[in-house]
Amino acid sequence: MTMTTEAADKPRIDKQALLAKYIEERDKRLRPDGNGQYLEVRGRLAHYLDDPYTPRVERAPKTDHVTFAFVGGGFAGLVTGARLVEAGVTDVRIVEKGGDFGGTWYWNRYPGAQCDTASMIYMPLLEETGHMPTEKYAHAPEILEQCQRIGKQYGLYENALFHTEVEDLSWDDAKSRWVISTNRGDRFTADFIGLGTGPLHVPKLPGIPGIESFKGHSFHTSRWDYDYTGGDPRGGLMEKLADKRVAIIGTGATSVQAVPHLARACKELLVVQRTPSSIDVRANQPIDPDWFAEIATPGWQTRWLENFTANQAGGNAEVDLVMDGWTDLSRRIRSKIMQLPPEDRVPMKMLAAYEDSDFEKMEEIRARVDSIVADRGTAQNLKAWYRQLCKRPCFHDAYLQAFNTPGTRLIDTDGKGVEAITEKGLVVGGVEYEVDCIIYASGFEVGTEYKRRAGFDLTGRDGLKLSEAWGEGMRSKHGIHVHGFPNAFFVQPTQGANLISNVPHNLTESGRTIAMTVKHALDRGHSQVEVTQEAQEKWVELLLTGMGRMLGAPDCTPGYYNNEGQDPGPAARLNVGYPAGATAFFKYIEGWRSSGEFEGLAFR
Ligand code: NDP
Numbered sequence: 001m002t003m004t005t006e007a008a009d010k011p012r013i014d015k016q017a018l019l020a021k022y023i024e025e026r027d028k029r030l031r032p033d034g035n036g037q038y039l040e041v042r043g044r045l046a047h048y049l050d051d052p053y054t055p056r057v058e059r060a061p062k063t064d065h066v067t068f069a070f071v072g073g074g075f076a077g078l079v080t081g082a083r084l085v086e087a088g089v090t091d092v093r094i095v096e097k098g099g100d101f102g103g104t105w106y107w108n109r110y111p112g113a114q115c116d117t118a119s120m121i122y123m124p125l126l127e128e129t130g131h132m133p134t135e136k137y138a139h140a141p142e143i144l145e146q147c148q149r150i151g152k153q154y155g156l157y158e159n160a161l162f163h164t165e166v167e168d169l170s171w172d173d174a175k176s177r178w179v180i181s182t183n184r185g186d187r188f189t190a191d192f193i194g195l196g197t198g199p200l201h202v203p204k205l206p207g208i209p210g211i212e213s214f215k216g217h218s219f220h221t222s223r224w225d226y227d228y229t230g231g232d233p234r235g236g237l238m239e240k241l242a243d244k245r246v247a248i249i250g251t252g253a254t255s256v257q258a259v260p261h262l263a264r265a266c267k268e269l270l271v272v273q274r275t276p277s278s279i280d281v282r283a284n285q286p287i288d289p290d291w292f293a294e295i296a297t298p299g300w301q302t303r304w305l306e307n308f309t310a311n312q313a314g315g316n317a318e319v320d321l322v323m324d325g326w327t328d329l330s331r332r333i334r335s336k337i338m339q340l341p342p343e344d345r346v347p348m349k350m351l352a353a354y355e356d357s358d359f360e361k362m363e364e365i366r367a368r369v370d371s372i373v374a375d376r377g378t379a380q381n382l383k384a385w386y387r388q389l390c391k392r393p394c395f396h397d398a399y400l401q402a403f404n405t406p407g408t409r410l411i412d413t414d415g416k417g418v419e420a421i422t423e424k425g426l427v428v429g430g431v432e433y434e435v436d437c438i439i440y441a442s443g444f445e446v447g448t449e450y451k452r453r454a455g456f457d458l459t460g461r462d463g464l465k466l467s468e469a470w471g472e473g474m475r476s477k478h479g480i481h482v483h484g485f486p487n488a489f490f491v492q493p494t495q496g497a498n499l500i501s502n503v504p505h506n507l508t509e510s511g512r513t514i515a516m517t518v519k520h521a522l523d524r525g526h527s528q529v530e531v532t533q534e535a536q537e538k539w540v541e542l543l544l545t546g547m548g549r550m551l552g553a554p555d556c557t558p559g560y561y562n563n564e565g566q567d568p569g570p571a572a573r574l575n576v577g578y579p580a581g582a583t584a585f586f587k588y589i590e591g592w593r594s595s596g597e598f599e600g601l602a603f604r
Helices: 015-029 043-049 075-086 140-153 253-265 289-295 300-312 325-338 347-372 376-381 450-454 500-523 533-543 560-565 570-574 582-594
Strands: 004-007 010-014 065-071 092-095 166-172 177-182 187-195 217-220 245-249 268-273 408-412 425-428 431-434 437-440 488-490 529-531 601-603
Touching (some): 245 253, 376 408
Parallel strands (some): 245 268
Antiparallel strands (some): 004 010, 529 601
16 A cells, blocks of 8 residues: 655655655665775875864973863863853863864865854854854854854963874873873873864765875865865855866765855866755845844843754744754654644654655755756756655755756766776766866764774773773763763763754853863862762663664665664664753753752762
């Protein structure tokens, strides 16, 4: 029997036929090597990591002592640093591999880079810094400036070490301090450490045979070579590409934003696709200062953050202040469920309603391709055949249009990827395409182990390595404290709110929690704070009572949301958040830290 969904004004959707198509498209892409298909960028490929933005400045190694050292100068380090300074802990040193603060936004300066979550909630500490975002979805230079603004306002620059990579962090129990060594010969100590190395910061390259043989120019999108392309991160025309034939490999969120700019600039642009992204409407607009002045009353950003989270994750907000692509998605699903008669609101039927809403959304997104892209064959190949949250949803109002630009061509690999790279270009479907430049929009390492991505292991009490402690998966309390690693704090979403549609909210909350914990320890003269084994295990048990991982179902087309279609192993079941949802978590953690009890932590 063929199941269909019907709506008075919409064509019928043949769910079974669609599901069969989704599976067929997934199967084309499944490959046994999973994450192993990507190359680790080192050795002869290490030049892909060079910083094109800031010259490295020589300096003497540091051998001093600080109260708090933080690894990573992105949002996590900045918001934790800011909260520590607010709490009176001003001796904070941020160690950062880039040449300035910004993390992701330091590296990703490709043309068109822009946030996909509304600026009002995505950009941290807007109220504290008094900055009004200029656009509903701010472009990268403005986000980088916000990072610099935070760094300046909270005095975080003075003590920071840029172009510096931590190589080792070891706990000295006798002295109750961490010893930190770096690739710049530093060996300094800190009472406390924070770790905010981010999930997506190590560029990866596709393991395409011959990748080292290309004699033209090439770079990864996170190291954009404006010397070669001309133009600038603000979207200035890349005039040096006017006589160039360029290929961009990859069609994820990065490529979707960069392609319209490349299409405008290149003599010829080849967009090399393995799996199409889903491209929904963007509808960016400037923020009206009069409107902003009206709404930006004390506490506005917290209200907006809480409203977004309530709309996203299990709250029951009656209004949607943010109205971005993410809240739209949730609103649709909720309204579909609310259409069910009350007696039918049982998990099976709610799940079916969610599926219906997804089929409808994806049909709309596919119809949008047809309505924009002139060439029928190209339009067909640009359609995404999977459920929307199988891959990172994209939003753009110029990407699909770019394929109507003369000189811009989609090279679809039918799920197989690029076959080979040669001295002169690349091979797809047995055809060699000669190009002057290859741009790798091939993403970042995700499924690899913490030690490999961070570039260091942590040695805690009694020589315990973090890689051992987490050998069978992450174990923590609140995603922040790990038993065996006193005075160390992790700043990331997993095992906390796990709110992935607005990661900065997780980070600012963690920053506040850490600052209050450290202040509590310092005010009472404690030299050590550590989660007890019992409290950690209790937290992990609680996490496991939840619904499990919501992203990247195994029947999805492969990508980093589902470990490239491979079984992620039992450890992955620990990559979850608070079972009652993000709103409940933020409420819980506020109570936990404000009580002054810090239940589960041992202070010595
Ligand atoms: P992704 O990992 O999302 O995309 C990599 C692309 O490279 C995919 O299209 C992939 O195809 C393709 N690819 C990989 N190997 C090959 C091959 N051998 N041949 C051809 N193509 C290949 O990386 P992005 O940098 O685009 O995005 C990473 C993440 O960064 C996003 O998911 C998002 O979380 C974040 N981001 C956020 C933005 C925002 O908020 N505005 C903007 C940009 C990025 P396939 O899909 O088949 O694997």
